[in-house]
Amino acid sequence: MEALTLLGWMFDGLLGLGLLWVAWRALTSPDLFRAIVLFIAFGLLMALAWVRLEAPDVALAEAAIGAGLTGALLLAAFAKLSSITASGDEKQADSARIYSHQLYWIAAVALLVAAGLGYVILSLPPYAAGLSVEVAANLQTSGVSHPVTAVLLNFRGYDTLLEMVVLLVALLGVWSLGGPAIGRGSAPGPVLDMMARVLVPLLIMVAAYLLWVGAHAPGGAFQAGAVLGAAGVLLLLADWRPRAGLMGWPLRLMLVAGPAAFVVMAALLYMVEGRLLAFPPAQAGMLILMLETAATVSIGVTLAALFLGGRPQSDKEHT
Amino acid sequence: MQTLYLALAVFLLLNLGAGMWRVLRGPSAADRMLAAQLFGTTAVAVLVLLGQAMESTALLDVALLFALLAAVTAVAFVRRAWPETNNDVD
Amino acid sequence: MSTSLLYALVGIGLFSLSLYGLIVHSHLLRKILALNIMGSGIFLVLVALAGRTGEAPPDAVPHAMVITGIVVAVSATALALTLMLKLAAETGRAELPDEGRE
Amino acid sequence: MMLIDYLSAVLLIAGAVFFLAGTVGLLRFSDVYMRLHALTKADNVGLGLMTAGLVMQAESWAVAGKLLLIWLLVLLAGAGVAHLIASGALKRGIRVWKR
Secondary structure (H helix, E strand, C coil): CHHHHHHHHHHHHHHHHHHHHHHHHHHHCCCHHHHHHHHHHHHHHHHHHHHHCCCHHHHHHHHHHHHHHHHHHHHHHHHHHHHHCCCCHHHHHHHHHCCHHHHHHHHHHHHHHHHHHHHHHHHCCCCCCCCHHHHHHHHHHHCCCCHHHHHHHHHCHHHHHHHHHHHHHHHHHHHHHCCCCCCCCCCCHHHHHHHHHHHHHHHHHHHHHHHHHCCCCCCCHHHHHHHHHHHHHHHHHCCCCCCHHHHCHHHHHHHHHHHHHHHHHHHHHHHHHCCCCCCCHHHHHHHHHHHHHHHHHHHHHHHHHHHHCCCCCCHHHHC | CHHHHHHHHHHHHHHHHHHHHHHHHCCCHHHHHHHHHHHHHHHHHHHHHHHHHCCCCHHHHHHHHHHHHHHHHHHHHHHHHCCCCCCCCC | CCHHHHHHHHHHHHHHHHHHHHHHCCEHHHHHHHHHHHHHHHHHHHHHHHCCCCCCCCCHHHHHHHHHHHHHHHHHHHHHHHHHHHHHHHHCCCECCCCCCC | CCHHHHHHHHHHHHHHHHHHHHHHHHHHCCCHHHHHHHHHHHHHHHHHHHHHHHHHHCCCHHHHHHHHHHHHHHHHHHHHHHHHHHHHHHHCCCCCCCC
């Protein structure tokens, strides 16, 4: 037992130091591409940290987003940026702006912030149940047996509804900014084609599995949606282009399915139960699964569309 | 057995730290990406070990996601971010 | 010192490091990276402090908040990257104009 | 400890050795292609031995199956990515190291 605790501490200590060190190198690396790769490595380490903190749900989300989407987004943006600006430009500009005496002041402020926050953390009571008692007490009536899913879809359903809207607004922002999405010229080649053909169906199956398992174990709409989004990104990278007809209202329908399902459900429950999103315990499990399915589709399609960038145009809009 | 799992996890974490040198050093973009790829596999190994040590099957799902998605970043690199001309000093 | 305390302190370290990075760098892609690391630091503090339940399983509410937070953060990042590209296409550089210096 | 525990311990340690070899290769080899070669050893053999060691300890068939699936996926992704990077490097004219 002794050796076990010691090893646990070693792991946590190394992981903590590693997180800080990688973050520092990512923030200060003179080479932008290197900073991005270090940031991807940082995401990997974060997923391990979630595991150690007994937060497998968060680890799932981080694994899907950190390993799949953020890296792809950053790399694609970096490539577009290098084609717009001269690549050497950034290095001189960055160092010329700030004088060294200013750097000391900024470092001092950051240190002060760290010391202040550290003091607050250390003075917190070592035991605090938070809302875990309330969650455990009401889990019976929530329709699911996994606390995190119960919080997301039932107890704090409003939050999740608004988060779905935030995702949609972010996409609308991207669409209102960019022109049509541009693809890379070179052909994907047989190997990438094969990878996409094998991995995409598997990703979709895993998304469905996570959605289903979320009722009683780590998983759920957000993780499943992120996996679905990664499948979309892989398809886009393999130069898969959906038929133009799909890019009109079918795409829009999938994008709003999640928020719309929430709003319709809230209105119906208001009429039946007298309160917005108040699930009757007997049907709660079923209703939550329906909501989650719609949310998964919306999150996945939104994330893939965010990667695509510009607003996809259907045939009608061209003419 | 628990001790062995955790000891190997610590060992793999140290390995990961050593691999970081290749990310910092380069020289080419592909080298940095390769190191990131090794990190992905190492993280999968750490997760399956921790899953066994902490007796949590949910961690296997996390490892499964890593295994599935490790390719996405690398493919994004090859398809988008890798400059067509070779500017890297070797 | 407990595991949650250790990770909470790491979270604060990440927050402060990226605060420094956010101010020092003028390149927008670096600012976006710094903001993302900052967010991770905050998430780490939230989840670490949720673990102060003794032997009982950790508090699920912060976990749920952080999951949605991660997904929202990635979509905000996508929007920020698009804004940066638009700015770079208009001005030729990925920086905000600095009126005091020029 | 039973015999099966010893066997899986040996497999796990052997897997870790391959990870070490992969990392050393990544650090010491002198061009992209050789480093790629070192990397795939950790991917395929290192993780393979580790999953083999863990499968022996698995409580259920579901867990064992999931472990094998993870390994197969890493194999598939690793092989595909290695090909893409190697052919990309050749196309971009990254030179092969010669003594």
